[in-house]
Every structure is written in structure tokens, then in C-alpha cells.
Amino acid sequence: MEKRILGLDPGLATLGFGAIAAQTGGTGRSRSETVSLLDFGIIQTPAKTDLGQRLCTIYEDMHALIEQFKPDLVAAEKLFFYRMGNTILVAQARGIILLVVAQHQLPLVEYTPAQIKQGITGYGNADKYDVQQAVARELNLETIPKPDDAADALAVALTAWFQMEH
Numbered sequence: 001m002e003k004r005i006l007g008l009d010p011g012l013a014t015l016g017f018g019a020i021a022a023q024t025g026g027t028g029r030s031r032s033e034t035v036s037l038l039d040f041g042i043i044q045t046p047a048k049t050d051l052g053q054r055l056c057t058i059y060e061d062m063h064a065l066i067e068q069f070k071p072d073l074v075a076a077e078k079l080f081f082y083r084m085g086n087t088i089l090v091a092q093a094r095g096i097i098l099l100v101v102a103q104h105q106l107p108l109v110e111y112t113p114a115q116i117k118q119g120i121t122g123y124g125n126a127d128k129y130d131v132q133q134a135v136a137r138e139l140n141l142e143t144i145p146k147p148d149d150a151a152d153a154l155a156v157a158l159t160a161w162f163q164m165e166h
Helices: 051-069 087-103 113-121 128-138 148-165
Strands: 002-009 014-025 032-044 073-077 108-111
Touching: 002 051, 002 148, 014 051, 014 148, 032 051, 032 148, 051 087, 073 087, 073 148, 108 113, 108 148, 113 128, 113 148, 128 148
Parallel strands: 002 073, 073 108
Antiparallel strands: 002 014, 014 032
16 A cells, blocks of 8 residues: 655745655565655745745645645644744745645644654754755665755655654
8 A cells, every 4th residue: 555745844935845655565474664755856935026926836836746746644844933033934834835735635744853853863863964864765865865955855754654654
């Protein structure tokens, strides 16, 4: 059975996405689980563009991503308020994400950065490079996915998959 997970690293200027497919087969001792990369990338909105238009771009592109990947689950990094500089703008982009996910009637799970680091590296204070290395290793990639926002989104998707496994 295949489960598709769309991972998101919310942002207004750059929203990272990563889509994976988790395969589960067999039962009992012969049960097997594998995960494969579908795609990753970013949604970008230029800073000099009107805020409403930037949110419309995210809205339209999120619909397109969901149509393209047809995820069974959407996973996103939870918004934290310790980075006050752009928190309100990120929150507005996150609101658009929540709206689109709800319109498609998809389940959404959210993880804090520490939960993602713990889930993918086993260490809640792992640095960015360790997380990126773990993403590349889990997906059998020869190089770390770029840009960082896309790698972060894949880490979110993998964290959701690890949570489903147990």
C-alpha cells in the first residue's frame, strides 16, 4: 500500500515542499516499508510584490501541488514565535496553507523544529547539516536537496512517515 506525504516548510518569500511515497507491504515478519522521493522544490514570492498577490500565488501553487502529488497526508513545520522579525508574514502564509489543505479535506500534522530534528537524526538539537545528511541518506540521494527550504520540507515529510511506522 502506498501513502503519499507532502511536507511543507512554511514561508512567505520561500515555501519549501517535499513529496515522498511510503510503500508498506506484507504482514507480520514479512512486512516491509520503503520510502521514495517524488519531488521537492520551493514556491517563491518576490518581496516587492503586493502581499495579497503573494498570498494568491501560494494559494494557487498549493492547490497545484496537491493536485499533482495527491497526498494522503500533509505535514508542516510548526510556526514558532522566537523569530519575531517575519512571524506575522509567515503566519499569513501558513493560514493559506491550512485553508488549501482543508479545502482538499486532507489530514494535517505539524511538528516543531526539535521534533523534526529528533525524528530524523535521533537528536533534538541536531544542526541543519546533520538533518540534511539524514534526508539524503533516508531517500538514497547522492547529494543534499537544495535549496535548504526544500530539504527542510523533506525532513518534515520523513518525520511524518517515521511517526506512521510505529
